[in-house]
């Protein structure tokens with residue numbers, strides 16, 4: 529069978545890697561990169577490190593407002609689908625590239641396969657929530673990472689084949705963890721000792737596009753004495769500069785460029801705590817069993833909240849600081865499957 533995979537943003541490269549590897553053992557796959565992410569360290573680095581086949585098409589859409597970005601993708605994806613006439617279109621997660629791929633395909637009556645289906649934050653102000661709902665409702669196959677995701681879809685009476693296969697990001701972590709430990713030199717290069725630092729990522733629109741929230745977050749970092757390493761997402765870098773916020777008053781802070789997946793895994797595994805608003809990073813913290821503090825009002829990954837493995841704090845400065853200081857001893861449960869989600873997906877599709 530012929531599959532077209534549509535992706536475009538950093539987390540999708542990581543999710544697609546294990547599925548692509550399995551899929552190509554038995555089927556034909558073409559990759560369409562929308563170009564939503566385009567900096568080398570937001571895109572190419574993942575294709576190289578994770579051995580993802582080079583995209584067959586790069587639409588070079590780049591950054592713009594939601595409507596423009598999604599619309600431009602939609603138009604170009606449609607042309608490719610009309611030329612290539614695949615049996616299935618595969619999309620991942622919840623970005624504008626996911627929505628554009630799903631919409632283009634379903635209007636041409638090409639069955640859509642959504643991987644990481646059924647997640648809900650129940651906050652429709654988040655662009656990701658709209659992308660997830662829309663994509664799930666036009667897909668024919670919904671591969672869910674957790675039981676909660678299955679329940680969410682059942683509650684919405686989604687008319688599709690719904691299957692809990694576990695989380696493809698768990699596949700990716702298990703596949704690359706040892707490699708990261710032996711190959712990554714990021715700790716030496718940054719001169720940081722294992723267990724001595726907090727790892728930070730912040731990029732969600734609901735935090736970065738609100739100067740008050742973003743400065744509350746920075747104020748919290750300023751009150752945390754320990755070493756902090758922060759690979760800075762380009763969106764956040766731009767917003768910090770646009771709002772004239774000052775990072776120099778934050779002690780023991782290492783701001784670095786976004787890193788590749790192996791460096792990221794190595795930094796996550798050896799961190800004291802992880803402070804994030806990322807969906808993927810919350811889960812990876814759980815997989816590598818490092819306590820997490822999530823600077824958002826809701827999380828889709830509710831399983832991670834059990835036992836304080838992940839503390840949801842919003843963007844109140846004091847609450848962030850208290851959660852980081854708090855001593856926790858979580859236990860971790862196999863909520864995310866057994867790191868064979870990609871195999872299960874391909875088995876089902878075959």
Ligand code: UD1
Nearest residue numbers: 537538539564565566567570591622623624655656762763
């Ligand atoms: C997108 C997804 C978000 C996901 C995130 C992963 C949507 C609506 N949002 O957010 O769900 O969590 O990717 O990282 O799809 N930029 C660069 N270089 C790049 C990419 C982006 O400089 O390679 C800058 C541009 O200024 C751009 C901004 O980052 O305007 C935002 O990029 P965009 O792709 O629109 O959204 P993300 O915030 O990355």
Ligand code: UDP
Nearest residue numbers: 538539542759786787788789792806807808
């Ligand atoms: N990631 C990375 N380098 C970085 C920051 C994140 O490789 O500098 C990886 C991270 O390990 C995870 C994914 O990117 O696998 C998460 O993507 P992101 O946080 O951009 O998006 P989200 O998951 O919130 O949609």
